[in-house]
Amino acid sequence: VGLDTDPSQLPESICRSAAGVTAFNSAIIRATSDIVCAYKPNAAFYEAMGSSGIDSLSRIRAMIPGDIPLILDVKRGDIGNTADRYAAFAYDVIGDAVTVNPYMGFDAVKPFMRPGKGVFILCLTSNHSSSDFQMLESDGEPLFLRVARAAASWAGEGEIGLVVGATKPEHMKRIREVAGNVPILVPGVGAQGGDVEAVIANCGKNPGETVINSSRSIIYASPGEDFASAARSACLSLRDEINRARRDGK
């Protein structure tokens, strides 16, 4: 479940502040924690609120049961000494795993590879402009496949995964082929229109192969005061859809 909580989208009874965001997330977590494999807050929504947003993020960490990983979606990428500072924030303050951007190469990823922590590297994203650069071919392979191949080769040095948008199932199969059995984090199911069955068929149905994220279609399943129970229903129905695809799919 993606905790991309925007104060402007909160139900009427909840204050449009960092405290409101914390309360909203608390209700979402209580309503869903027995049926999710991970929570993924996108740091942008918290940073937009300044220091109180960062406090809110720490509070969310404390609310999530210890056996459920928190994937902090930060998409960072910076040179060594700076990446190390981002890693300090991401892990010491908040998360069990992060998302990172591969543009700067391995030495910008390595500081995030710490024992017991996971690093999901952006590979093929779900947005329209992903084709601007990710699709550029060199030596007969698009950039996103080069990234997948490189990431798989880095996996010996730590826990590596890939981020592949749900909206690109036609490319998932090739990514899975070059990336071995690294976990693939798949955002873009729900509001962005990705298809669960195609994702499972191409990314893999075994435990640890595919982590499907849905944010808006779960946390905003109802705009009203029943948002938490609506989120639980949306979450259950996505879970069932995933498990159906795992059972019945090719």
Added chain:
Amino acid sequence: VGLDTDPSQLPESICRSAAGVTAFNSAIIRATSDIVCAYKPNAAFYEAMGSSGIDSLSRIRAMIPGDIPLILDVKRGDIGNTADRYAAFAYDVIGDAVTVNPYMGFDAVKPFMRPGKGVFILCLTSNHSSSDFQMLESDGEPLFLRVARAAASWAGEGEIGLVVGATKPEHMKRIREVAGNVPILVPGVGAQGGDVEAVIANCGKNPGETVINSSRSIIYASPGEDFASAARSACLSLRDEINRARRDGK
């Protein structure tokens, strides 16, 4: 001047906390603000301190004279609705310009293009692993050049610049050729070993063409209590070196 202030590097008399970082930066800014064109804090160093670090960043904003732009080095890149949240943080809370990562393409950059604000797009970075992907050739051109060309074509929709590491002067000339007259932000002079003369010769010597950043070699010019006056001396000597290269260079 890059305000990449690490609490562990502060002089003995200054407390290793967010308040200490704020006090240190305040002294650096007072000692240098009449001779710099911009300040560039890297967000990582502040985020690593959690919410008190974000407060410190806001305080730095307030200390910098209004006519000196603050370039917030965040290297963000995310899909539209999320990028919009990062832009809210970067501009409303803090800066006049930001750095962004091009991997996700134009629609991840566009939300940062706001009136009166500047966006520096990572093109060719100064770290060793920059060659992992930035050098991959497609249609006879390395990725970094494709990024430069694309960025120049986006410049009609807002204020665009490029980030090109000082350690790669051999490629700067080609970047300048395809990018027209967009400003090029050049980190990597000083601690990372870039050569000012080569930078100016290749990036351009006219006002607005080249913004050279130096962080560690200025703010940590002295480890002792004379850090502010040492920073001023280091800053003056870099300024003179830049102006000499502009005057005498090819």
